[in-house]
Amino acid sequence: MPRMRIEELPTPCAVVDLSRLERNAARMAERMTRLGVRLRPHVKTHKCAEIARLSVRGHFGGVTVSTLAEARGLADAGFDDLTWAVPIALDRIDDALALGARVRRLALLVDHPDAARALSARTRGAARRTPVFLKLDCGYHRAGVDPEDAASVAFARELSELPGLDFRGVLTHAGHAYRATRREELHAVARAEREVTVRFAERLRAAGAPAAEVSVGSTPTMSVVEDLSGVTEARPGNYLFYDAFQAAIGSCVLADAAFSVVATVIGHARARNELLVNAGALALSKDAGPTHVDPRCGFGAVASADRSRSFPGLRVRSLSQEHGELGSDAPIDYDALPIGARVAIVPNHSCLSAAQFDRYHVARDGVVVDAWRVLRGW
């Protein structure tokens, strides 16, 4: 197939800018090396073996997954050191153990004794013990045990003694970093993430639960953190693509965003000073975005298809299933955006948008150089 330019792709489609991706990958890899931790990049944002391979350059090759579909696809691609960083669902234990038997290491996550005991009941007597992490709540208040609760320490001790399990340590995710409104605030969350987690791991060790590994990570905190002493590994993932949300809270600038959805102008609503494109809620996701930073942020930032020109005033105001409505406070330049024109939209949340596509068109300098499969589903 002759190489196409981005402007020739059928829309809507997902485009990954290779230069930006490589730069984002290299910057985080260097940063984690400098801070003395192993990088175990999360693949949940891109769900793609080629990108995972690019993201582990300079590090040990381990990755983090959010689904068994990602884990299976990466195992097929040769990855053999995986952490499934969602508390294990009891009905997926058998599937997980089957995959674990195919790779060198598939670590699982627990934050409730019932899950740990169920896992132990199925792994006791197995040839290899199953690596497990204790999920810690460092302030996000989604999953994880409370670091201040004595029961959490008792649970870790039980976990370290349960047959069939290999207690590896503590794992946390500072998702509350997404509540920040600017880069300076991310520093405080990053400091707390490290301190809470390292201190808890020390308490476990003192109590006889040998927490060898201390795993932290979110893209916002890992993009700014300057001290990771006591931490053994970091698991950011979104940084490979970044997105409009990350730019709004200061993890990156918008020009860093490596993922965009390319769409076509299919309507002009001049009376309302609006444009219609053929990328809607399915292609872009209905993630409301950083409304705490900008209540009128809309659903993504708009540029020309090759991103050489941005349209800073244009916002994706509204999304229905296959329609995106773009509006602006200033009069829209309809001559620059005629019916049939292509635009690139950097979505609020690249993780949710990327997962809508079966493949990425990979571009460098506006030319499509490859197509990579997305490991969707569960």
Next chain:
Amino acid sequence: MPRMRIEELPTPCAVVDLSRLERNAARMAERMTRLGVRLRPHVKTHKCAEIARLSVRGHFGGVTVSTLAEARGLADAGFDDLTWAVPIALDRIDDALALGARVRRLALLVDHPDAARALSARTRGAARRTPVFLKLDCGYHRAGVDPEDAASVAFARELSELPGLDFRGVLTHAGHAYRATRREELHAVARAEREVTVRFAERLRAAGAPAAEVSVGSTPTMSVVEDLSGVTEARPGNYLFYDAFQAAIGSCVLADAAFSVVATVIGHARARNELLVNAGALALSKDAGPTHVDPRCGFGAVASADRSRSFPGLRVRSLSQEHGELGSDAPIDYDALPIGARVAIVPNHSCLSAAQFDRYHVARDGVVVDAWRVLRGW
């Protein structure tokens, strides 16, 4: 494979309740017959050939699609009368014409002269003319020409004369019905949808643009409308599944919802009176739902996996990629929802949730009787 019960399916997964689906399909088919219009059901909600087949029972067999992926999949399954009800993107004209050549009829949609002229330029001289509809804005203000604008009539006349095109008539979608807060308000939108569209078609005919077909339809309006005189066909789609949004605005009751996501309890946050399940923003979509009816609606309604028991106080308060946080104003009965328990979640917006899955598990009376493919993508 032995038949499984819903409670045995690996989670998260998409379940279609066959009895509810059949009832929803039959009710709308009868209603449209009684009102004297042809039903051309929209497949965008389910994207599934088996469900499309079920939805055309008692009608002429035509369907509506939102993507070429749906159109191709349905053509492969034997459907030969399709309307692609999104204004045509210029870069997809060739793909659409190629598919149109494979079926008896693939009608396209335009609302801008530039699109109509581009379409004509590619179809003039073809063996068959391409059926086209003029998209009309009946009050939703997304796509479509303004019925009050004289230019709209002039455009219709041009459309009816452009070489290569077969001007079929007027098509509209009363998406503003979703702004209603109760069933009574839907009646007013349905009346206006019919009146505006029929009146505009009459103006076109008087002006020499022969609008043979008058196509209307949204699930809320078609669920309540009592007069469709002057209308030739209706295109509702969501009614086959319905969802929590439709129940909130009065299109249906929650028990009608035929689509749910089955998930597993993976965490107990007793201190916060919350539960964690393994269905997050990808499985359920981040559609904010009917916040204009209930600002605290959350992201879906929760029941037992087989939906024999509902948990009306439980709400999906927050979604991240693979985690759903359920909360309640009343103390949660953790004994009824232990770690590993399954729940069924009826999402806010079944269209966006269903499209996340590659297949549906089809169940009757709690037993999985089939698996149907979802025609995802573009």
